[in-house]
Amino acid sequence: MKTNIDSIIEGQKKVFDLWAETTKNMAGTLAGGLPKDSGKEYWDEWVENQKKYWDAIINRDNLQNAFQGSPDEMRKWAEAQTEFAKKWMEFYNENTGKYGFKNPGFSIDNTGMKSWQQWMEQNNPWIQQNITKNLPFTQQWNLLNYKDLYESFTHYWEYLSKMIEFGMTEWDAIGRFVTPDAYREMVGKFMGYKPAKNVDELIKQTNEVFEKNIKLFNQYQVNKDWPEQWSKMTHAFLEGHPAASYTTLMEINQNINHGIDKFYNLAGQGREVEIARILKDIQFTYIAFIIRSLELQNKVFEVSQPALSKTLEILNKEYQANKTAPDFQVFFNQYINNLEGSLLNLMNGAEYATLQGELSKLAATLKGKMDKVFEMTLEGTPFLMKSFSDEVAKEMAALRKRIRDLELRLSKVDHPVAKAKSKTTAKS
Amino acid sequence: MSTDFIERVNTANEAIRHLSEIEEIDIATAPRETVWEDGKVQLYHFIRDTPPSAKTPVLISYALVNRWEMMDLQPNLSFIRKLLEEGLDIYLIDWGYATGIDRYKTMEDYILGDIHECVEFICRRHELEKINLLGVCQGGTFSLIYAALFPELIKNLVTTVTPVDFREENGLLFLWAKHMDVDAIVEGFGGVVPGDFLNSGFDLLKPMNKARKFSNLPKVASNKDSLLNFLRMEKWVADSPAQAGETYRQFIKDFYQKNKLIKGELMMGGEKVDLKKIKMPVLTVYAKDDHIVPPSSTIPLHDVIGSKDKELLEFPGGHIGVFVGGRSQKLLTPAIAQWLIDRD
Numbered sequence: 001m002k003t004n005i006d007s008i009i010e011g012q013k014k015v016f017d018l019w020a021e022t023t024k025n026m027a028g029t030l031a032g033g034l035p036k037d038s039g040k041e042y043w044d045e046w047v048e049n050q051k052k053y054w055d056a057i058i059n060r061d062n063l064q065n066a067f068q069g070s071p072d073e074m075r076k077w078a079e080a081q082t083e084f085a086k087k088w089m090e091f092y093n094e095n096t097g098k099y100g101f102k103n104p105g106f107s108i109d110n111t112g113m114k115s116w117q118q119w120m121e122q123n124n125p126w127i128q129q130n131i132t133k134n135l136p137f138t139q140q141w142n143l144l145n146y147k148d149l150y151e152s153f154t155h156y157w158e159y160l161s162k163m164i165e166f167g168m169t170e171w172d173a174i175g176r177f178v179t180p181d182a183y184r185e186m187v188g189k190f191m192g193y194k195p196a197k198n199v200d201e202l203i204k205q206t207n208e209v210f211e212k213n214i215k216l217f218n219q220y221q222v223n224k225d226w227p228e229q230w231s232k233m234t235h236a237f238l239e240g241h242p243a244a245s246y247t248t249l250m251e252i253n254q255n256i257n258h259g260i261d262k263f264y265n266l267a268g269q270g271r272e273v274e275i276a277r278i279l280k281d282i283q284f285t286y287i288a289f290i291i292r293s294l295e296l297q298n299k300v301f302e303v304s305q306p307a308l309s310k311t312l313e314i315l316n317k318e319y320q321a322n323k324t325a326p327d328f329q330v331f332f333n334q335y336i337n338n339l340e341g342s343l344l345n346l347m348n349g350a351e352y353a354t355l356q357g358e359l360s361k362l363a364a365t366l367k368g369k370m371d372k373v374f375e376m377t378l379e380g381t382p383f384l385m386k387s388f389s390d391e392v393a394k395e396m397a398a399l400r401k402r403i404r405d406l407e408l409r410l411s412k413v414d415h416p417v418a419k420a421k422s423k424t425t426a427k428s
Numbered sequence: 429m430s431t432d433f434i435e436r437v438n439t440a441n442e443a444i445r446h447l448s449e450i451e452e453i454d455i456a457t458a459p460r461e462t463v464w465e466d467g468k469v470q471l472y473h474f475i476r477d478t479p480p481s482a483k484t485p486v487l488i489s490y491a492l493v494n495r496w497e498m499m500d501l502q503p504n505l506s507f508i509r510k511l512l513e514e515g516l517d518i519y520l521i522d523w524g525y526a527t528g529i530d531r532y533k534t535m536e537d538y539i540l541g542d543i544h545e546c547v548e549f550i551c552r553r554h555e556l557e558k559i560n561l562l563g564v565c566q567g568g569t570f571s572l573i574y575a576a577l578f579p580e581l582i583k584n585l586v587t588t589v590t591p592v593d594f595r596e597e598n599g600l601l602f603l604w605a606k607h608m609d610v611d612a613i614v615e616g617f618g619g620v621v622p623g624d625f626l627n628s629g630f631d632l633l634k635p636m637n638k639a640r641k642f643s644n645l646p647k648v649a650s651n652k653d654s655l656l657n658f659l660r661m662e663k664w665v666a667d668s669p670a671q672a673g674e675t676y677r678q679f680i681k682d683f684y685q686k687n688k689l690i691k692g693e694l695m696m697g698g699e700k701v702d703l704k705k706i707k708m709p710v711l712t713v714y715a716k717d718d719h720i721v722p723p724s725s726t727i728p729l730h731d732v733i734g735s736k737d738k739e740l741l742e743f744p745g746g747h748i749g750v751f752v753g754g755r756s757q758k759l760l761t762p763a764i765a766q767w768l769i770d771r772d
Contacts, residue, residue: 130447130448131443131447131645131649134447134450134453134659135659135662135666136662136663136665136666136667137666138624138666139662139665139666142638142642143642146638146639146642146643147642149639150642150643190635190636190639191632191635192628192631329643332643333640333643336636336639336640336643337636339635339636340634340635340636343635343636344600344635347600347632347635348600348603350603350607353603353604353606353607354607356604356607357604357607357608357609358609360608360609360613360625361608361609361612361613361616363616364612364613364615364616364617365612365615365616366616367616367617367618368615368616368617368618371618386528386618389528389529390528390531390619392529393528393529393530393531393532393619394532396529396532397532397533397534397537397674400533400537400541401536401537404536404537404540404541407544407545408540408544408697411544411548
């Protein structure tokens with residue numbers, strides 16, 4: 001009866017046969033051809049080893065259990081694979097080279113697990129799963145984010161390596177292959193930002209919110225210029241000239257918010273009105289957060305572009321000197337060093353610090369308001385609310401202080417060692 | 429290319445084997461007992477196999493940011509185990525995890541309350557008038573304040589990677605904190621500032637470190653010890669307690685924004701904190717490549733205390749390297765222990 005392992009080996013044999021046949025046919029078209037049965041000895045040896053090691057773990061019900069339960073056997077199996085791959089590649093290089101084939105449909109580069117990602121995924125998804133499993137929850141996200149990031153860069157590697165080779169280091173040239181939006185997204189991943197490709201979407205959503213509010217506002221004839229001004233701003237955003245607009249956007253946002261706020265005073269008092277007012281505040285705080293967030297992301301993006309150019313320049317010089325194309329990992333390491341340098345320069349300025357401070361304030365304010373709305377919505381239900389526990393915490397703090405004051409006064413009149421000694425004396 | 433391929437397959441093989449063998453990522457394994465506690469705060473005494481060679485015990489005051497387990501991440505590179513091995517008797521304050529109920533807990537509560545009670549407890553337990561105090565990072569700042577207010581209870585003071593001068597020129601954290609609206613942040617987070625919020629700030633100090641760390645993962649995973657150390661560090665980094673809002677507010681305002689400690693303007697429990705009142709021997713340890721608490725924020729301590737017996741000790745590494753790693757074991761920890769033993 002055929003086992004799973006037999007099926008695996010049979011499949012691999014078919015691939016090998018196909019490769020051998022193709023190579024033979026191609027070689028046959030040239031003078032000399034390949035020797036008959038080329039590579040057969042490697043194949044036979046490999047099959048033998050495969051069977052031997054797979055038999056040792058055949059009783060396991062699935063691959064993961066096999067990995068977990070038989071690490072030693074798996075290691076031996078992988079070693080056999082390695083040995084075979086080595087011989088295969090040597091054989092391939094030696095024979096096809098003779099007939100002028102460099103990469104006839106089979107690229108060593110593509111199967112060579114050249115990158116981190118290939119190591120993590122193509123070679124053994126099990127490794128990735130088990131590393132992730134052993135990481136704390138918050139760190140798992142970081143690893144997965146990094147995986148996406150790496151994938152994005154490897155996606156563009158073919159172009160980037162050509163740019164290095166041909167000295168295409170200016171953004172006019174780079175941008176034809178790596179679009180600014182795609183690059184913005186990659187840089188955003190380094191920083192843990194929301195994907196920057198959604199910028200347009202965010203602006204559109206924000207625009208809709210504003211248009212609704214502007215309509216409401218216009219009913220009261222406060223400022224008729226705003227809709228036009230707003231429209232210009234959003235167009236500037238979408239046409240890729242956002243920097244000049246951020247401050248104006250913030251001002252408009254604040255003005256509309258304060259203007260609308262007055263109408264809530266007219267609406268009377270009560271829980272519903274208060275909830276409505278906080279919801280309105282959340283809306284405007286969120287818009288402000290998006291504007292500031294975009295401004296900060298834009299600053300990061302601006303300094304990150306020269307970092308890529310600089311990396312390509314450095315590697316191009318090396319390429320010119322030794323005519324050897326760099327490995328992807330060499331590029332990646334060089335790039336993140338350059339990018340970090342540029343970012344730290346930016347972050348070391350008062351402008352960035354102010355913007356970051358404002359952003360963190362907006363984020364915290366947003367959270368505070370949302371908590372408040374939740375609490376108000378749940379008022380009257382049998383849940384312990386934050387504001388109630390706040391009172392308990394205040395009471396506790398006051399008690400803690402009074403006790404400490406008493407203890408300090410006590411310790412000043414009675415040194416701890418003197419107390420200990422007097423207790424010892426009394427006992428004896 | 430084939431060599432590359434083979435290397436990578438071998439790396440994968442090793443990773444498979446090591447990951448299969450990992451059952452638990454254990455940290456803080458040095459044996460200890462809880463000898464005093466008050467609410468969430470616990471005082472640990474680390475258990476020795478032999479009597480200590482120094483009669484004065486050492487109380488370690490760690491920062492409120494992150495957890496003390498960093499000093500005992502792995503048995504063979506543990507700062508605490510090494511101090512024990514060098515003959516010291518070690519106590520440590522575990523601040524616990526701040527939650528909503530702690531939102532009004534102040535620096536006075538931590539310093540005049542918890543540290544003071546722990547010092548008194550140890551004095552009583554050992555029938556000593558004074559003990560040694562060793563502060564780590566923010567815990568070092570707390571130790572300085574305590575030593576200035578209660579100099580009669582501290583025999584020797586060791587500060588490690590401790591910020592004292594908070595001028596904005598000292599680094600990114602110092603600059604950023606100047607522009608932070610701490611009131612809005614404390615209120616917005618409901619009085620308890622999450623550890624993740626703080627960690628995101630620390631991450632930005634070296635924004636590409638995560639990429640470097642994960643990029644190096646295949647190599648790390650091919651060695652079981654390296655892989656375990658990597659996972660231990662990840663566990664420690666992720667275990668980041670929230671901050672009691674009032675303490676956080678005070679620390680940002682009075683220290684980072686107004687630099688009150690070094691200016692002699694800080695008030696604690698109604699008393700001015702005068703660093704000149706620190707007259708006991710002081711050892712100031714700083715890390716040459718510290719990007720969190722740079723030497724420029726630590727070294728000025730040397731000039732503002734009243735001690736005649738004072739020493740600066742430079743560690744050739746970064747903020748965490750002071751407590752983790754081979755150089756700490758070989759160079760720093762024995763030097764700290766010897767300094768204390770010489771003054772026992």
